Amino acid sequence: MMRRRDEEDVGAGSVSLENDDIISVQVPVQQDDEERDELEVKWAAIERLPTSDRLHTALLHGSSELEMVDVRRLGAAQRRAVVDSLIIDGSSLSDNLRLLQKQRQRMERVGVRPATVEVRWRDLCVEAECQVVQGKPLPTIWNSIVSILQTTLLRFNHQHSKIRILNNVSGILKPSRLTLLLGPPGCGKSTLLKALAGKTLSNVVTGEIEYNGVKLDEFVPEKTAAYISQYDLHVPEMTVRETLDFSARFQGVGTRAEIIKEVITREKEAGIIPEPDIDTYMKAISVDGLQRSMQTDYILKIMGLDICADIMVGDAMRRGISGGEKKRLTTGEMIVGPSKALFMDEISTGLDSSTTFQIVSCLQQLAHMSDSTILVSLLQPAPETYELFDDIILMAEGKILFHGLKNFILNFFESCGFKCPERKGAADFLQEVLSKKDQEQYWNHSIETYNFVTVDQFCEQFKAYQVGRNLATELSKPHDKSKVHRNALSYSVYSLSKWQLLKACFARELLLMKRNAFIYITKTIQAAVGSGPLDPGGDDALLCRLELGPDGTLLCLDLGPTVPSSSTSSTRLMAPSSSASSLVPSSSRSGGLPPWRI
Secondary structure, three states: OOOOOOOOOOOOOEEOOOOOOOOOEEOOOOOOHHHHHHHHHHHHHHHOOOHHHHOOEEEEEOOOOEEEEEHHHOOHHHHHHHHHHHOOOOOOHHHHHHHHHHHHHHHHHOOOOOOOOOEEEEEEEEEEEEEEOOOOOOOOHHHHHHHHHHHHOOOOOOEEEEEEEEEEEEEEEOOOEEEEEEOOOOOOHHHHHHHHOOOOOHHHEEEEEEEOOEEHHHOOHHHHEEEEOOOEEOOOOOEHHHHHHHHHHHHOOOOHHHHHHHHHHHHHHHOOOOOHHHHHHHHHOOOOOOOOOHHHHHHHHHOOOHHHOOOEOOOOOOOOOOHHHHHHHHHHHHHOOOOOEEEEEOOOOOOOHHHHHHHHHHHHHHHHHHOOEEEEEOOOOOHHHHOOOOEEEEEEOOEEEEEEEHHHHHHHHHHOOEOOOOOOOHHHHHHHOOOOOOHHHHEOOOOOOOOOOOHHHHHHHHHHOHHHHHHHHHHHOOOOHHHOOOOOOOOOOOOOOHHHHHHHHHHHHHHHHHHOHHHHHHHHHHHHHHOOOOOOOOOHHHHHHHHHHHHHHHHHHHHHHHOOOHHHHHHHHHOOOOOEEOOOOOHHHHOOOOOOOO
16 A cells, blocks of 8 residues: 555655745655556546545545545545544654644645734733622521512612722733643633633723734634633533534634645645645545534544543433543534634643643644644643643733743742742742742742742732843734734634534434433323323313313423433533533534623
């Protein structure tokens, strides 16, 4: 079979092009003459097709030779075969990196660059209004009655106060950078992530947030960025694969179709023959509206979910996957889509350090190879996980104490008089140096007397620090819109047509009805029996037929569907509205439904 070895990225021959943006193209040299001739003949047949057909036609290794296939009609075995040929071992980070590198190299050969997103925010403030109560009343029935009486009968108005969750924070998230958001609980990390992802009500947010120099109200941020909540909420009756397929179908393909169209057009002009497996993969993930996506097989592989792909997610009443697998599934639901900006909130909850390291490593490769903008909030990452990040944002009390390169943060605290011990993890040091109880042990000035350094003092020190001055200077300059990809931002709420969205939702509901067939059959029998009561005879017969029968039918029809969906409804009510839910995907994840904001 015609395959390149894993360690060989380039061959001997090359084709030089005049465009400065196009690097030399390397041709595999390990193929014998027959295989090379077969590839050239098959590829020449594809190039003779119209552009619309070439977008959906690829070469796939068959039993004995290369076969021309339609990527829209690939079977499950064919999709897995392509992914397995590209990623041999899902736990091997080098395989995932090699796949991303091959995609990037193919695009760079013909001078095609992916769309990028730069996020800026200036003087961002988020305020919340709360009710002031006297003492600490327990939430009892009596206290609730007293509160209602005071409000209605006595015209006693409760005092309200505004609390600032974020206080004049500014920063920049650049593409191709993996940024870590650190801070103690309650410092405003989740609020910052939601605000940057467009998940917060505009009336509680002040300041400026821009994507590539465009304000949030001028495009659809929920489609451009994806917010991953720290809470997991899924449909328990669906399997892991079905959950990811549904998410990929709703989110659409973004700019993938446009990019692959430009790539194959330039390759035809330059006479370049791409690697068949990479060509098949890139064309398959650029087709929208598919019920089964190859991108799902890829995410299952790199997230380590392929071993439980056909197992139901489950919940408290149904046996399913573990808590760590649910957390990885929540992350997979987001990265299966085309979003170029990812905001991840506590994605390591319930995961061991090894799994967290693997997931963050995949995110690092995704950021560097596909020019994505990723901000990840972790409470206390392990040292090896901490080293994977490029930039650090340190928060406390709703303020940003440091925002810059990871290599400068320890030097900044040394300039403030605090030094991290040699055997102390940097992430642990950054969390403890802000605490009143632990700050003194890191004091490094033996001559000067220690005094507790407040958050405001750290902020003032950062503004005077070189990194802080550089950040302020960069924020003062407007974003260069001439270098922005024209389709980097999404201006449409829907990725698919309304008919496609209806079919996707109807197919999912039909699947759930099949999974709960016993309950629906039982309720149907109950409705049939209840709607036809025994005829008592006499004058009451007409009353029974006219009143009891229809009433019983309506009652059973009303209560019947609530039984299989009761767990879903109760989970919706109990879960935070900002959670990453696959019940009704938000626009940032699904690409099709209006966002549910908080």
